[in-house]
Amino acid sequence: MAIDLDRCTGCMACSVACQAENNVSFRADESDKLRSITWLEVYHLQNGKEYPDYQFTYLPRPCMHCDSPHHSPCTFVCPVNATTRDEVSGIVNHIYPRCIGCRYCIVACPYHARDFNWWDPKWPKSMESMLSPEVSTRMRGVVEKCTFCHHRLLKARSKAYLDGIDPNEATYVPACAEACPTKAITFGNLLDPESEVAKLSKDPRAFRILAKLNTEPKVYYLSKHQWVHKLGDNSF
Amino acid sequence: MDKALIPEGVKRCPLPAFALWVLVLLGVIGWGVYAGIMVLLKALNLTGLNDYFGFGLYITVDLAIIALGAGAFFSGFLYYGLSRFFPALKELHKIINLAVIVGFVCYTGALAVLLLEIGQPIRGWFGYWHANVHSMLTEVIFCITCYAIVLVIEYVPIVLENRKLSEIKPLRLFGHNLHELMAIFALTGTFLSFFHQGSLGGVAGVLFARPFAYRTGFFIWPWTFFLFIFSAIASGPGFTALICRAIEKVTGKNLVDRSVYELIAKIVGGLLLFYITLKIADTLYWALVLAPEAGLKLTDFYWGPYGIWLLVTEIIICGVIPAILLLTPQTRQSNIIMFSMFFLNCVGVCINRFVMTVQAIAAPVMPFDKWEIYVPTVYEWAPCIAMVAYCILIISLSYRYLPLFPRERELNPAP
Amino acid sequence: MKFGRRAFLQFAAGAVGGTLLSPMPWRLADDTAIWSQNWSWRPSPERGPITTVPTVCTLCQGGCGIQARLVNGNRAIFLEGNPVHPVNAGGICPLGAAALQYLYAPYRIEQPMKQTRARGEAAGFQPISWSEALDDLVKRLARLKSEGTPGGVACITGSRWNSMDDLWARFFSAYGSPGLFKMPSHSDSLRATAKLALGKDSPLAFALENASYVLSFGAALVEGWGAPARMQAAFMRWQKNGAGKGAAKLVQVESRCSMSAAKADQWVPVVPGTEALLALGIAHVMVKENLYDADFVSRGVLGFEDWTDMQGKVRSGFKKIALSAAYAPDQVAARTGVDAAKIQGLAREFASTANAVAVWGGGQHNVPGNIYHEMSFFALNVLRGNLKSGGLVSLVPDVPFQPADDQTAASAEGGAPQVKLGSVPGTRVPLPGNGIYGFLDILTRGMIPPLEVLFVHDANPAYSLPENKIFKAALDKVGYVVSMSPYMDETAMTADLILPNHAAFEGFEDVVGLPGVPYAYYAVSRPILKPRKDTKHSGDVVLQLSKALGGNVAAALPWASYEEYLKNRVNALAASKRGAVADKKDIDLSRLQSSVSVSPNFKDGTDLWKKLTGGFCWYDVPVDVRSALDTDSGKIELAFRAIQGKGLNVEDDQVYLPHFKPLPPSGDEKEYPLLLLSYGMLSLSCENLANPPFMTKTLWDFVLKKNDLFVEVNPSTAGPLGMSEGSKAVLKTPQGEVAVRVHLSQAARPGAIYMPQGLGHTAYDEYIQGKGVNSNSVVEVQVDPITGMGTVWATRAQLRRA
CATH class of the missing domain: 3.40.50.740 (Rossmann fold)
Incomplete structure (x- = not known):
């Protein structure tokens, strides 16, 4: 995935679409950001200068689906194999019914991409009707995170199979990339050098968050501002 | 009935006084159990934990109590294992029973708290069933369970030495036979415990995306693996000695010879010196090599309440100073200094466990992250305090009804 | 046999041992684990075939094509943009993405x-x-x-x-x-401006997609100015190379570093309310340096040069007004806080860049503006020749x-x-x-x-x-x-x-x-x-x-x-x-x-x-302004000729021309030393739709924390008031007093207080009610004397520690 921060207008459509697509629960008070379940969290970055040299940008942060050798930071530590990386798609998944809620993965992830169900997820009765059957709802006491809309991949693969195409060639778009009104989010196969996303990853504006930690995040950011690069990766 | 249970030839406080004491402890335990049940029923939102602080007081206390409980396996190792080669270590048999009990209560207490810590305790057994062999936590789960079983086995013969129980012949024989086997269990326990003290250290050290905690290492084990073992064995015996001293103070008796304390002081001092040297080397390597590689400076790791004072306290005040004072014969002569140093040593290991758990995640990693502060709630304190009360309760009961100290009768002749 | 203690103990031990050896505990452990995955209080969405229905979103005036995903044809689960639709091309705004929360809202009314x-x-x-x-x-x-x-x-x-x-x-x-x-x-303002200048009762329209230089006077462009998805699409184009002409440059004139200002290529911070003065300053430079489209202005515009009113009196034109000393760069610089050199630079850039357009308004509360200021901004487009056929400014067609x-x-x-x-x-x-x-x-x-x-x-x-x-x-x-x-x-x-x-x-x-x-x-x-x-x-x-x-x-x-x-x-x-x-x-x-x-x-x-x-x-196709013109003179009228016949007949020539005339806010400056301005966000619904829970989740904790609303204040303003980040404060305006908290921000201009719009509902449900403060309850409306429309630009305010 590549996210062009220059194009991002901070409208939050990505984050909202993600919540709607993935049955993310919400509470009456969501202002405690440290306990709010947000798969695609948007961060507020600023250049630290004074008025009128002040500048800020928004930075949407899905799960990075780290590509570090052998294991992602989180899959490495899960004691019960509840979170694993699919080596074909590269997607890091989380099996909610297997998760015992030890939160070791939350501790391991430097991107805060993982959220814990501190409460029983609850919806206003009438809003239960808008829950998607394609994504299971979670229970209290387990961890959840962005799956790059993995269910959409499965759907695309099934469709490809039925259409007689190689399922491994199936393409899809996660809800956030689809929703973005400025098309700031590009999604595709990084391993395919011809893909749009692979090209963007080599753009001179591209950078990754905390590249120095050898987590090999699969989300690239693009920004024309050096201060944003610095804030994304202090190794600059 | 009470009288009949008390070991022969020793004096214990009157039953009403003891009952009152037990009642107080039970009260505290009840409070903690209530808090624990509330956490189980209403979920972890009652705690001060959040998505930033996935680990908190529960884990810190667990790690600390397990490190302090290390006196059990290490004393056992010295007594059952090494005393064959170093006869001086035979002295330890005077305190080995207490060490086993301390270990037993620490480990079982820790397991109980661990049950609260996980979000889905009903599925706790998945750790055995769906084990991920790469996870340090898996290593912890297996080792801690096995070692807790070993400790139970070690504790049973002590219980069976109770006057009433030993009247029952099969039990006495069973206990006696277990005693014979104790060396094997002690050494198995030692192995397990070495491993899991280490894997607890590994839990932090393998977090390669958390520069505060991450360490390079040997084979699959990060250096924290070894540091945790050394810090545990360097503080565990001291903790046992402190407990023993506390019992002496409370009961107003001498229970072990001072030579035992002396011996422990020497062992602890030596180990602590060894540990703290390695720790300093590790800290330097971390500050000068690892942190810069992650794009950070040492000062990036310390802020506000999580200041550099933690590092200074842990290494200098609770490490270097006790090591030196315990190894210096003159200062060791003073009970005050000796026990204070044991105490500081224990504080140091607690700080270490706190730092590697809470501060490791309090320190921001993404440059646009900001420091957060973790404040545990009463729902976290209560079970932890109750666990300590449970430890005290078991030790109190054991002391009252079991012949823990072989030298007690001689050191406290009936008037 | 007597059932004594011993027997009981034996029995108990046997029972425990037997149970442990039986499959029961394992079975139970497994069952409880399965039970924990299917708690009855955890909703299980009903399954069924999923279909997609295309329609058009009507939550705002943006006209986005959307498609709804339905389960069993009777349960709407998701709204997404329609990729075929030319306005949003598959994209969607947060309100659209959250729209089903209105459909299924618990606060819906069941019946009359x-x-x-x-x-x-x-x-x-x-x-x-x-x-x-x-x-x-x-x-x-x-x-x-x-x-x-x-x-x-x-x-x-x-x-x-x-x-x-x-x-x-x-x-x-x-x-x-x-x-x-x-x-x-x-x-309403864009309509009034068009009515006045073009004689047409339609709002002005701007071909922003084709612009390569956008000079925005407080227009909340990326926050969804007018039609939100269309603005997002236009912004996307400005980032790309628009039609091979190179990326468009966006210049945002605004007192606060809003999202539009942050996204702009250049942010021009000004004293609140002086945007129009800056526009006139730019006009001054353009006229003085002959940087305007003289050909277009001389042929198609009435009121640029001196003009004759309905009673035959010759009155000064906009040229004279613009050239007056009040709008000289030095004067404007002193009042707007923008360097004279920067004003000249902006004017030259605006005048010389191809496809440059000036837009304005809608920044604060989607309400009409002061007509003199609206006309001043409009005048820049006139000078730039943007109203020619095929130009960047026209009318929303009927x-x-x-x-x-x-x-x-x-x-x-x-x-x-x-x-x-x-x-x-x-x-x-x-x-x-x-x-x-x-x-x-x-x-x-x-x-x-x-x-x-x-x-x-x-x-x-x-x-x-x-x-x-x-x-x-x-x-x-x-x-x-x-x-x-x-x-x-x-x-x-x-x-x-x-x-x-x-x-x-x-x-x-x-x-x-x-x-x-x-x-x-x-x-x-x-x-x-x-x-x-x-x-x-x-x-x-x-x-x-x-x-x-x-x-x-x-x-x-x-x-x-x-x-x-x-x-x-x-x-x-x-x-x-x-x-x-x-x-x-x-x-x-x-x-x-x-x-x-x-x-x-x-x-x-x-x-x-x-x-x-x-x-x-x-x-x-768009309207050709020239053929649509419906003024008496048959020209674009910069002079307000039309209003003379409607009871406004005064000596002062300025009254008939765009000029800087802020409507003074009420209250004593000593009592209310600060100015309160409000701001909108695309991710916070502020009009007749209450913010849905999905969007509330995305609000910063420095906008809303529990039920406290934060106002943005510059540290240099908050410091002397004894306030730090998160301080509780009382915000008082002539309209009322509310409890707020302070967020220190360098985005805020010293001396001003910025308040988000869309919070502070007293109705609806627990997800909405009582969160923050309604900015509409503290801002003040000033009525424009020419149009009678209520305008909002700033309210005098006082901030004190609570």
Whole structure:
């Protein structure tokens, strides 16, 4: 995935679409950001200068689906194999019914991409009707995170199979990339050098968050501002 | 009935006084159990934990109590294992029973708290069933369970030495036979415990995306693996000695010879010196090599309440100073200094466990992250305090009804 | 055998051992684990085939194509952008993405309700049947009409870009009351400006997609100025290389570092409220340095050079005003806080870059602006020659419904005397615009005849009208308040009768034109689900009332249903043989030119209706300003010639020309040393729709923390007041006092306080109610003396520690 921060207008459509697509629960008070379940969290970055040299940008942060050798930071530590990386798609998944809620993965992830169900997820009765059957709802006491809309991949693969195409060639778009009104989010196969996303990853504006930690995040950011690069990766 | 249970030839406080004491402890335990049940029923939102602080007081206390409980396996190792080669270590048999009990209560207490810590305790057994062999936590789960079983086995013969129980012949024989086997269990326990003290250290050290905690290492084990073992064995015996001293103070008796304390002081001092040297080397390597590689400076790791004072306290005040004072014969002569140093040593290991758990995640990693502060709630304190009360309760009961100290009768002749 | 203690213990030990050896504990462990995965209180969404239904979003005026995902055809689970739709090309805004939360909102009204106790008592609402409710209303309306006081009926509606607008107008014309008022919007100003300068009663439109230099005076462009998705798409183009011309440059003139300012290539911070002064300063430089389109101005503009008024008096033109010392860079620099050199630089850049356009307004509360300032910004476009054919500034085109409209309009006029809708009896302003504030004012002061029935439709003025206490005060003078809200909002709470409308996506709706967009646009939104509650479309309510009233009213509104009425309009549109349907991907509407007409790709009304209800939109070419011009002079008028005949006749030449004339906020500067400004965010709904929980989740914790709202203040302002990050404070304006917390931000200009719009609801449910403070309760409205429209620019304020 590549996210062009220059194009991002901070409208939050990505984050909202993600919540709607993935049955993310919400509470009456969501202002405690440290306990709010947000798969695609948007961060507020600023250049630290004074008025009128002040500048800020928004930075949407899905799960990075780290590509570090052998294991992602989180899959490495899960004691019960509840979170694993699919080596074909590269997607890091989380099996909610297997998760015992030890939160070791939350501790391991430097991107805060993982959220814990501190409460029983609850919806206003009438809003239960808008829950998607394609994504299971979670229970209290387990961890959840962005799956790059993995269910959409499965759907695309099934469709490809039925259409007689190689399922491994199936393409899809996660809800956030689809929703973005400025098309700031590009999604595709990084391993395919011809893909749009692979090209963007080599753009001179591209950078990754905390590249120095050898987590090999699969989300690239693009920004024309050096201060944003610095804030994304202090190794600059 | 009470009288009949008390070991022969020793004096214990009157039953009403003891009952009152037990009642107080039970009260505290009840409070903690209530808090624990509330956490189980209403979920972890009652705690001060959040998505930033996935680990908190529960884990810190667990790690600390397990490190302090290390006196059990290490004393056992010295007594059952090494005393064959170093006869001086035979002295330890005077305190080995207490060490086993301390270990037993620490480990079982820790397991109980661990049950609260996980979000889905009903599925706790998945750790055995769906084990991920790469996870340090898996290593912890297996080792801690096995070692807790070993400790139970070690504790049973002590219980069976109770006057009433030993009247029952099969039990006495069973206990006696277990005693014979104790060396094997002690050494198995030692192995397990070495491993899991280490894997607890590994839990932090393998977090390669958390520069505060991450360490390079040997084979699959990060250096924290070894540091945790050394810090545990360097503080565990001291903790046992402190407990023993506390019992002496409370009961107003001498229970072990001072030579035992002396011996422990020497062992602890030596180990602590060894540990703290390695720790300093590790800290330097971390500050000068690892942190810069992650794009950070040492000062990036310390802020506000999580200041550099933690590092200074842990290494200098609770490490270097006790090591030196315990190894210096003159200062060791003073009970005050000796026990204070044991105490500081224990504080140091607690700080270490706190730092590697809470501060490791309090320190921001993404440059646009900001420091957060973790404040545990009463729902976290209560079970932890109750666990300590449970430890005290078991030790109190054991002391009252079991012949823990072989030298007690001689050191406290009936008037 | 005696069952002694020993036996008991043996038995117990045996039982424990036996149980452990049996499969029971393992089975139990497994079962409880499975149970923990299927807790009954964890909802399991019902499964079924998933289908997709295309439609058009009607939550705002943006006209986005969307598609709804349904399970079993009866449960809507997701809304996404329609990739074929030319406005949003698959993208969606957060409100659209969260829209189903309105459909399934717990605060929806189940059926018609009648207040049986004092107004505002929540417990007093009793359900009644539709026939009962309508009968009662018809009786009231019929009585007023027969008594010759139809003026005792009024309506406040939020509909302006759909056919409800037209339906209400027909109803009120036929009924004979002028009392149809709309909620304020910045497009009122764009309309007034166009009326004044071009003689056309249509809002101005800007071809922003084709611009390569955008000079924005406080226009909240990326926050969704006008049509949000269209603005996002335009912004995306500016980031890309627009038509091979290189990326567009965006210059944002604003006192606060808003999202638009942050996204701009250049942010020009100014003293709040001096944006127009800066525009005039730029005009000064352009005129002085001869950087304007002299050819266009001399041939097509009246009032640039000196001009002759209706009485034959020669008056100074804009040129003279612009060149006056007051607008010289040094003077402007002193008052705006922008360097003189920077002003010159901006002017030169604006003048020399191809496809440069100036836009403005809508930054603070989507409300009209000061007409002199609006005209000043407009003047920059005139100087730049942007109003030429094919230029970047034109008008929002009308959608050609005429043939059908005429038919019934004639019968509507038959019975009742002609009334000027939206006019306010008793007030006289030279160029009346949106008269809602005048209306509320006169209502409060006592109107003759008294207002007996007030409809509130598609609006929540009790919450979202700036200085909302004006509305609340006026309500006391209304005999009977009828709310048509589908939700239990603040206005519905104060109603006597609630006739709940369908929620969006439950009934047929349409979109007529897009605000600020130069091409013609029409779309029909088909329902995706059957109505979930016992609701009725407000259009059907109006039609039923008309039918029951009979006579000329029934004749003017002869349709059986709102859907029928829309079909009728679509038939008329088809009959016009204009425009086409965008039924393919990648149709670029911004490339349309007024000179190149499009050929229709629909056969007839039925075919067009089919295509439109299939989620496609109709479009047509932009307006050619030159041929559309309808001024007396036949030229673009920079001088306000038209207002002279309307009672404004003074010596001062400046009164007839764009100039800098801020409307002074009330209050003593000593008591209120700071200025309060409010700001909007695309991720915080601030008009008649309460913020949905999904969007509330995305709010920063420095905007809302628990129930506390944060105002943005510069540290240099907060410091001397003894405040630090998160400090509790009391914000006091002449309008009221509220408790807030302080967020220190370098985005805030020293001396100003910035407050988010869209919080502080008192109605709805626990997910919305009581969160923060409603900015409308503390801001102040200043009435523009020329148009009579309520404007909001800044309110004097005081901030003190709580």
